[in-house]
Amino acid sequence: MTDGRRVLILGAQGQLGIELQKAFQGGADEVVALGRQSCDLAAPETIRKAMAEVNPTLVLNAAAYTAVDRAESEPELAMRVNGEAPGILAEEARRINALLVHYSTDYVFDGSKNEPWVEEDAVNPLNEYGRSKLAGEQNIAQAGGRCLIFRTSWVYSPHGTNFLRTMLRLGRERDQLRIVNDQIGAPTTAAALARATRAVIDGLDTNENWSGIYHMTCAGETSWYGFAQEIFRRVPVPKQKNWPDVVGILDTEYPTPAKRPKNSMLSNAKLYARFGVALPSWQDALGETLQTMRTE
Numbered sequence: 350m351t352d353g354r355r356v357l358i359l360g361a362q363g364q365l366g367i368e369l370q371k372a373f374q375g376g377a378d379e380v381v382a383l384g385r386q387s388c389d390l391a392a393p394e395t396i397r398k399a400m401a402e403v404n405p406t407l408v409l410n411a412a413a414y415t416a417v418d419r420a421e422s423e424p425e426l427a428m429r430v431n432g433e434a435p436g437i438l439a440e441e442a443r444r445i446n447a448l449l450v451h452y453s454t455d456y457v458f459d460g461s462k463n464e465p466w467v468e469e470d471a472v473n474p475l476n477e478y479g480r481s482k483l484a485g486e487q488n489i490a491q492a493g494g495r496c497l498i499f500r501t502s503w504v505y506s507p508h509g510t511n512f513l514r515t516m517l518r519l520g521r522e523r524d525q526l527r528i529v530n531d532q533i534g535a536p537t538t539a540a541a542l543a544r545a546t547r548a549v550i551d552g553l554d555t556n557e558n559w560s561g562i563y564h565m566t567c568a569g570e571t572s573w574y575g576f577a578q579e580i581f582r583r584v585p586v587p588k589q590k591n592w593p594d595v596v597g598i599l600d601t602e603y604p605t606p607a608k609r610p611k612n613s614m615l616s617n618a619k620l621y622a623r624f625g626v627a628l629p630s631w632q633d634a635l636g637e638t639l640q641t642m643r644t645e
């Protein structure tokens with residue numbers, strides 16, 4: 350499934366939405382990218398209107414309620430946006446025979462396994478955000494139609510609210526940072542996700558049934574503490590002050606409204622076996638992001 354598609358990207362101003370626009374521009378595709386103002390996932394009529402007006406052949410849903418801790422006090426809104434809206438999108442996509450690509454999360458798992466999670470593992474979200482994203486996966490499956498659901502983790506980019514940008518800000522303000530060292534996962538760049546998404550879609554054989562869930566993260570693993578250390582190792586020390594001491598702590602020492610899984614590692618073996626697509630290591634992807642931030 351290659352060039353000449355009519356692509357609808359939702360979540361145009363989000364980390365992934367921005368990178369998907371870059372990944373899909375410059376070819377024969379016609380790309381329409383909408384933000385919350387034009388398509389509000391909490392308002393089903395705006396979803397149906399956008400789908401009818403754009404009449405896409407491919408829908409990339411990068412919009413989501415991503416405030417994990419706030420979702421604990423706004424579970425209904427999180428469920429409308431992350432749970433119900435994807436089902437409506439899938440119904441609409443099926444009606445016009447469009448392919449729906451949707452993104453989900455490692456937070457559908459409870460983190461109790463010692464190895465990387467595979468797609469068939471039992472889900473058991475620990476928080477409201479995870480429950481809402483799981484409902485999204487289930488509602489898409491129930492709607493039927495052609496869909497790809499990519500579960501990813503620890504997403505960041507040069508834009509938006511994310512761990513990298515928070516570390517760089519706090520690192521300039523503080524002399525010590527206490528960072529959780531007993532949650533592990535794979536930091537994944539929105540750019541790597543967007544490129545991998547395009548590679549998968551370009552290679553799809555329309556005669557086969559590939560619909561389903563695939564894990565899609567950068568390769569390797571680290572903790573938040575390891576990620577922070579790597580950031581400060583790579584970014585030159587600012588003029589005003591040295592980078593802070595980074596101290597590893599237990600997640601119990603950093604209580605948050607939403608509980609998070611200890612093991613967020615996702616196996617990408619199914620993605621590679623099915624589509625021959627692999628993402629870079631998290632260290633290489635970090636290097637690329639820092640380079641982009643220097644030049645943008």
Ligand SMILES: NC(=O)c1ccc[n+]([C@@H]2O[C@H](COP(=O)([O-])OP(=O)(O)OC[C@H]3O[C@@H](n4cnc5c(N)ncnc54)[C@H](OP(=O)(O)O)[C@@H]3O)[C@@H](O)[C@H]2O)c1
Nearest residue numbers: 362363364365385389390391412413415452454501503504
């Ligand atoms: N970030 C992570 O660490 C992470 C980890 C695993 C999976 N994921 C998944 O990856 C996907 C992309 O996430 P991201 O990191 O790019 O998130 P993001 O930067 O927070 O972007 C999400 C976008 O969705 C928009 N949005 C929120 N509520 C909306 C609504 N009611 N209607 C329409 N748009 C709405 C936001 O718009 P506003 O700017 O107006 O709020 C924002 O532009 C999501 O499905 C997310 O669940 C993310």
